[in-house]
């Protein structure tokens with residue numbers, strides 16, 4: 001008789017543990033849309049609201065994937081595809097131009113569960129470079145493809161192809177012309193097949209600084225406890241000589257491991273490459289026991305500052321903690337989690 005309550009308690013405990021094993025874990029996601037000299041004084045109310053709407057739409061799409069039990073990788077691809085289609089961001093359509101007037105796109109994706117990764121650099125014909133990075137990861141024996149070879153693989157993998165003029169936007173073009181004239185460099189010919197966009201008269205092109213930025217990145221934790229990270233960019237405006245930034249370099253602009261964290265960075269890529277920023281953040285968490293926020297701040301506010309580099313990052317860990325850190329006046333950013341409220345911010349005085 002005395003044993004019965006214990007037996008009953010045991011049964012309840014067994015049920016509870018089975019329940020918790022079956023209870024879906026939490027999910028969380030963070031998105032950035034680039035960091036830089038993004039200030040209230042150089043932003044009209046319309047522009048600001050366009051950026052906020054774009055980020056909201058994108059992160060909500062990622063949240064929906066995670067809420068229904070989809071993978072972190074699927075969420076990342078869904079979010080980045082939307083931002084690659086949004087001409088306000090420096091990824092896919094709306095990418096910045098090289099000094100010779102081309103759009104050369106870089107992207108990477110990494111799966112924290114398997115440490116598999118895929119990346120592309122300097123691609124010119126794939127509508128969604130993030131999907132090409134994923135195809136490299138899943139359908140090729142390689143991790144990193146560049147230039148014409150990456151374009152050829154894209155076609156072979158059946159990804160949507162577009163004419164390079166698809167990526168053209170008038171305001172990025174005008175921003176390039178301003179920068180080239182400041183630097184005394186020759187102007188390239190307007191790309192073939194491109195006409196003036198009557199919706200964006202040159203006079204309305206705002207501060208060129210804002211238009212140098214807008215790389216996009218996502219980090220996510222799915223209900224199976226897996227982390228992933230992805231980044232997509234046109235790189236830095238007026239880049240030359242086949243320059244490749246940090247975004248597609250695994251460990252620099254993009255990294256994910258279930259053992260520590262997932263990171264996507266943005267900023268002047270040269271510094272992020274030299275500091276292997278994304279991997280360093282995760283190493284500080286994994287080996288030094290720093291919290292995610294401490295690790296992010298250590299890399300951005302100590303190591304990056306020390307090199308006089310500029311930019312920021314978003315990060316997530318297996319518990320669903322999200323951190324962001326940047327040393328620029330602004331970084332477009334948002335976070336969302338199971339049962340939580342969406343938060344979107346731009347300037348450095350916002351939480």
Ligand code: ASP
Nearest residue numbers: 215235236245266267269
């Ligand atoms: N990190 C990117 C690059 O250097 C640019 C950016 O994030 O703004 O290519």
